[in-house]
Amino acid sequence: MNIDIVDIQKKYEKNFNDYEKFANFLKERLNYLFLINNFTPAKFETRVKSIKSFIKKVEKKYPKYKDPFHDITDIIGLRIITYYNTEIDDVIKILKDNFEIDYENSSDKENLLDYDKMGYISVHYVCKFCDNNNSFPYKFEVQIRSLLQHVxxxxxxxxxxxxxxxxxxxxxxxxxxxxxxxxxxDSEFTSIKEEIEMLEKFYENKFDNKKYNLRIDISSINYYLKYNNDRIKNIAKNFNIERFKSFESAKLDNLERKLLHFLLKTNRHFIYDLDDFLNIIESNQSLIADLLDNEIIKKLSIMINSSCSFLIAFIILIDLEIDRVKKILNLTETQLLKILKLRETLNSLKCRDIVIKK
Known part of the structure; x- marks a missing residue:
């Protein structure tokens, strides 16, 4: 065998740290590219082929690899696992847009199995990183699979x-x-994802255009809260309620079902009913603050830390049976009278608005 394994091993050991540095650089680079392309991998890992594995491949493939450091293209390997098989194309586009592709040593997604064959579809791209400032001498191999293909x-x-x-x-x-x-x-998961995205676009279109003729349910409530979160937060601030979570963080509290319960209980069945309720609060902030004392506001603020809990608290205050309100907020008789006065005033304003609209 005309091959000096000892010499090859020494050279590989000498290069190993450079390989690892380049692998780390590639990981940072790809993570950045994923971020700006709005792509989230299910898993992303890099590795440098071990010395033992490299030597084994050289020996096994001899004399194919006359210059193993040039001919072996997977010394540095990246594995990108996508959630859906359609995202494989997104990853391929990122690679093609940002790296030189060695097509001769790559296997594309288009090289599918025959229609009557079954098995793992392999997608491998051999790439090289080049820019105006640097040209790294090492090629690297990127393996791309969906999560189920990987399993x-x-x-x-x-x-x-x-x-x-x-x-x-x-x-x-x-x-x-x-x-x-x-x-x-894999195909079914992709189909489900696309159906969900279609529903999301439907709601986004409705709320972008403030078309609130939607039945009250968890989905419509979530979108209403998302689109009106800042508005509700600003109203809450006017009542000195500062403890307010972000919409995404508050969503983890799962209060939407509780809000749904109170909305239906108070005969609000459409999103425009919910918006009318918020408009009443927004238009009468000073009146509400004047009719309630600071102690009642303080008791309300304990219940409120998000747009969802804000609406729940004010539905309780304005619409729930008065005995339950007294119990929930632990009210004195004087405070109870103030809430009754507030309800009476708001009802008269609502009635007046109805007459004006007519």
């Missing part, structure tokens, strides 16, 4: 390649049947 490939590798036995055909057939099922599941 199948990992288990298949563990079962078939980590054993000394020859796997019988009927067992191989079982493995490939599973790959077909996972391929169907």
């Amino acid at each position: 199948w490939a990992s288990i298949d590798h563990k079962l078939r390649y980590k054993t000394y036995i020859e796997i019988p055909k009927q067992i191989k057939r079982k493995l490939f049947r599973l790959s077909a099922l996972l391929e169907v599941a």
